Amino acid sequence: MEEKVCPKCHSDQLKKGIIQSGNASVQMFSFTNPRGQSSSMTSLYCSHCGYVLGLYVENPRNVGK
Numbered sequence: 001m002e003e004k005v006c007p008k009c010h011s012d013q014l015k016k017g018i019i020q021s022g023n024a025s026v027q028m029f030s031f032t033n034p035r036g037q038s039s040s041m042t043s044l045y046c047s048h049c050g051y052v053l054g055l056y057v058e059n060p061r062n063v064g065k
């Protein structure tokens, strides 16, 4: 999470969020091993204008194990 300022509105009010579908968190699975471990997805977003700066896999090293 390197970005410090929103590229759209130049606010520094960046927040980390977790991506969910209803009450279930959205998970990243390995394409080659979809029955392996998955990891939740987080995002970095601007709490001023709502722009999403990026998506992150929370534990990328565990995916597909």
Ligand SMILES: [Zn+2]
Residues within 6 Å of the ligand: 006, 007, 008, 009, 010, 011, 046, 047, 048, 049, 050, 051
């Ligand atoms: Zn913004």
